Amino acid sequence: MPHPLKQANLADVASHRLAHSIVTGELAQGQKLNEAELAERFGMGRGPLREALRHLEGLRLVKRIPNAGTRVVVLDRKTRSDIYAVREVLEGMACRIAAIQMTDEEINQLSQLLDRHEKQIAELGGIYSQSEGDLDFHYRIVLGSRNEMLIDMLGVEQYQLLRMCRYHTSRDALRTYPALKQHRQIVEALAQRDGELAEMLMRRHIQGAWRSISEAVNQEET
Amino acid sequence: MPHPLKQANLADVASHRLAHSIVTGELAQGQKLNEAELAERFGMGRGPLREALRHLEGLRLVKRIPNAGTRVVVLDRKTRSDIYAVREVLEGMACRIAAIQMTDEEINQLSQLLDRHEKQIAELGGIYSQSEGDLDFHYRIVLGSRNEMLIDMLGVEQYQLLRMCRYHTSRDALRTYPALKQHRQIVEALAQRDGELAEMLMRRHIQGAWRSISEAVNQEET
């Protein structure tokens, strides 16, 4: 995740802080967001805060109803399913194009990233997907597609929603070694410049992640 | 007070008017958007206008640079290409799912819509894609996917960008009869509940549209 350079206006600051609070569940789903209260908490006027809310609305993290306030989005099962379905298609697309567009150097770095992940898993005992490392892997491939629209959609927009999906799922349910192995397979397909295979592997990978999350939630809820 | 007619706040009004001006080219690509000037033209304060700009930024119709103003997005060839590539994948996905999810009734209405289009073409002599009717066709299928994320992305977000792409292309370059015929094929695939075929046809249809626009622009530019 690129760091928000120090020179940010208050609206962007509020946007980042709110996004974080929403993703981590500090602000409950469906919770009403009071402008005056938040503005005071952040030490700013309501103007910048309102701009931040407009921005978050674009990121689909909140839902605004005119004259009736803003609420944190509610991620029900259907919504999560929809998110993963779209993500599967878009990341699959990114993978297919990345197999053509990425440089050898980039693919090498991707492989090295997985080495670090493997070491991390061994040391920390299985904390992988939960660490943002997994998202980093996916994001690098998205960048490799060279498609600005795709990069924006997956990197900025869906990124937060996805983190939110995960955060609200049991912490350790996400399969680590299987995921790492699948990542390795994807990198190999990329290295062989086999876009179709890379796309297929990525789609399966995401389907697997969805199944994993879906089952975990099914056990938790009711 | 039986009718809760349009009770839009000023920010939404400004957002719509600006979006229209941008899509139609009334505001040139890359043009600087002066907040004070626009606020006065719309008869509102700068607060709501700034919120509107934040919203348009989310729609990718403008690009904002902190402390340096907001500019209309520039649709160069690469950007347009990226848009159509993403659209091809997403609409293909919508089509595949819609083949399962749409009701017989909805598919019937889709067919009737094409009948009306055909009549319109005959009467007006080939103005089809340019009329928003084409987008209506596509949007109905997107709705048929029942995927809220997809509906949002294609219906709200990409929709404006797409209209902008078209508007900045020669008015009559868009193939009418071929497009209509392809639409008919897609509806037939949907009626047969053949998602894979429907997806393939839709992707080809969009590829065709892209080629058509791309060539038209190549001839115009330089």
Place this chain on the structure above:
DNA sequence: TTTCTTCCAATTGTCGACAACTTCGTGAAA
């Protein structure tokens, strides 16, 4: 002339106050 520095006007960023609207509790009428 070219380039660098300085300063000023224009523009963006922010705030506090006020207006408009929603919501919800209270109480009167049926």
Place this chain on the structure above:
DNA sequence: TTTCACGAAGTTGTCGACAATTGGAAGAAA
């Protein structure tokens, strides 16, 4: 009791003024 109207409190929508920053013009140095 139920229903509806009314009003008060709280929240969102809007504006105008002021502070901070930027971009470029004017002028000095080479």
